[in-house]
Amino acid sequence: MKRTPKDNIESARIVGRRALVVGGVQLGIIGALGLRLRAMQVEQADEFRLLAEENRINIRLLPPARGMIFDRNGIPIADNEQNYRVVMVREDAGDIGEVLAKLTELVDIDPDNLTRAMEEMQRRSPFVPVTIADRLSWEDVARINLNTPTLPGISAEVGLSRVYPWGADLAHVVGYVGPVSDYDLSRIDDDDPLLQIPKFQIGKTGSENKLEHALRGSAGTRRIEVNAAGRIMRELDRKEGEPGKDIQLTLDSRLQSYVQARLDGESAGAVVIDLENGDLRAIASAPAFDPNLFVRGISNTDWKALNADKYRPLAAKAVQGTYPPGSTFKMVTAMAAMEAGVVAADETVYCPGYTDVFNIRFHCWKRGGHGNINLHESLKQSCDCYYYEIAQRVGIDKMAEMARKLGLGIKHDLPLSAVARGLAPDKAWKREVRDEDWRVGDTVNASIGQGYVLASPLQLAVMSARIATGREVTPRLVRLIDGVEQPSGLGESLGINENTLRRIRASMNDVSNHRRGTAYGSRITADEYKMAGKTGTSQVRRITPEERAAGVTKNEDLPWERRDHALFVSFAPYDKPRYALSVVVEHGGGGSRAAAPIARDIMLQALYGGPPPLEAYPSGVRDKIAEQQRRIEARIPPGSKGLGRA
């Protein structure tokens, strides 16, 4: 088509005009882009720079070393052990199968772990180290290090793991650690970032749990640069954390070990208190379990076995178990009555072998009765009728008050799991909990430590300590935290008439040192270490009139679960009390027969600071004791030979 020059000029004019419009729009857009760049790169630069840093910098936590736990002599009872593990980096390994085959030739590896590690390696990025085997011996590690050139991608790492050198002997006190679980996280209110570390070890039970805060320490941090896939490019800086604080307990691990050994075979609890400062020298519960099993991750079989055992090895009976205190409660009743002034020391009560209270007959343990009996004799021979009588005079509320004063029915603040409160019942308690009125029969039952009364071995030991000193002795388990002495447990005076205390102590002395005392067979013959005590036998069943008529069945003939609990509380030496203790043998039968000998052995061990000379025992039992000492000495674990390190 032929164009005229006029056409050409006209079209060029239009194009020019339109081009200016388009150019204007383009300039506008470029201006907008320029402004946008300015806004992002100049005005918001800091904000974006921060985001970029957040992208590339990861903060990794460095777990601190957990504080150690020592006994009173500086012997470690919870230690950190170097633990070697082998890790593998998939991308460095090349042929994984070949490398693993070589590795299994060098060290023994559980095939299950191997499969699990293989799976994990496939699942995770190729540069993430995966643990192949844990808890290797130093020899294994040395072998691996020697063969490094033929094991690409394999390296040995060292970490710390908890170990309990005393094994089962301190299991219930120290407890154990284990990996933090979702359940733990939901239960505890703690924003410590350490808890977010997978498999971070925290205290699960016992002191490990209750003293967690001091033992854990605080996290260190390591700033690393990562790429978008999470691969670590380099470490930027590192700040070490604060290691956990070391803790020294008041326990004497050697004594503790002895007590555990002595209780072996029974289902029992025993507590030894130092009367100078309330220090708990031993808190034993038998049978026990090895806490090291839990640190490594307990097997299903072991776990089931522990739970199925009718002796309940997992229960810390010394502090968690509560039992009717039986006759060991008679001191409480007597002291309440004397302090209230409702009975004079030399006043006698007639014991025909039973007491009738509103048509209900309460029996004395001695069928024929004790005849006329006063306070001193009633404790020594453990007459029940005497207490039925004076309890009715003084009333339950005063008895409960005295019980609490002596440390029963109150919760002692100790860093242990599930410390039991026990029960010192009174009228208000029954109204509130049972919604029933208190009856005289309840008082009569309570007077000899039956009925509603419940106490733990720990509480009975405290009671004994308070009677021995007349002071408000408070049990203390932690001696030093990070070298700082914790307050002493030797409390203020209880404000009990000294005369009352003296009479009670004298009666307790006769329980084990007078020919007619219930624990005479378990006396200590060393003059400077005379032991005062009180036996207790508490029923776990009601004796029916038919049974009574047919003659009471002997404990030995009953099934274990229905036998009486055997109890014994004591302090020694009588003239200058140094230790108080309690022993409770579950379903052990009579207190004088089952509990008192154990208490005597423990007391001697504590007083002599080791195996006592046979002269401290009555001559008749020395051969038997010598044999027993040999047996126990062989049983005490090698951990006790460790040197003090505090």
Added chain:
Amino acid sequence: MSYLEYNTKFVPTGLRKLWYLNWPIIMLLIAVSGFGFLMLYSVAGGSPSPWMEPQMKRFGMGLVLMIFVAMVPIWFWRNMAFVAFGGSILLLLAVEFFGEVNMGAQRWINLGFMRLQPSELTKITLVMFLAAYYDWLPNKKVSHPFWVTLPVLFILAPVAMVLNQPDLGTALLLLMGGATVMFLAGVHWAYFATVIGGGVAAIAAVFQSRGTPWQLLKDYQYRRIDTFLDPSNDPLGAGYHITQAKIALGSGGWTGRGFMQGTQSRLNFLPEKHTDFIFTTLAEEFGFVGAFTLLVLYLLIVAFCVVTALTNRDRFASLLTLGIAMTFFLFFAVNMAMVTGLAPVVGVPLPLVSYGGSAMLVLLVAFGLVQSAHVHKPR
């Protein structure tokens, strides 16, 4: 105006044509590509392979091709316009049936010696064809409804095929490039007003259709729009790329973090860092100064094209140059708007800087056409 009407006496011949090339544009193209080489070297972690070296080879090849195209008289290219356009339509059809699927889209055709993206080629041939059309069409008929409908159909045909691949970015570029040539040629304002009004209505319809059986866009395209509108509501999924891109860009600051010091690109937080998102690496490492310099270089290329177009009395040459300049402008403007978070991520590379063969060769051929128009200007 046919070539016979040129006053050929003043048209340079032979190697003398080299002297008449628009050298400023060539220099600017080399400068921009230089930026590209630097960035490709940097994102490869300081290595010429795998991206910088092939890119340089292709650039050298493209430069030779450009000068070859520039040597050929512009009237030859005008006469070839219809053939070229027809050829690219056929290639687009071929892609529909025989194309290679790559990253979810069917865009490539294997020619044996190279893999070609016909949609890239179409960007230039469409402009060529429209320029030739308006050169042929008498002025009086430009706004006649029939003569307006015809080029609209020529634009919509490749747009529809490209959308079907699916390649939203290229389709938009084709549409806007074609429309610009029509606008420049003098089509009446009212048409554009109507179309823009209609476009707004269509966008409304697109959003209204979402989730209904007659949904107009693919789900991924809707998600891209959502992500664009608020990338923060899916920071790990759809919004991850654009969020990381903005972080890279913004963290550059005034002068950048230094060559090869960009943490976002070096540590792989950036997506597609050697192709569509290469601008963010540049902005991160060279900062506002570097990014703005590149923007100015682009602006200068467009400006030199506009100047040569407006001083060219040949209607075809003038429309072609302006159309190519517009296409080039759309390329970088959409890419930059995309990575700065001003526009949805539609997959448009940064011209001459992003790694990629087809786009670079096609662009350099296009600038060859611009040079040819410049050299063979009626004087």
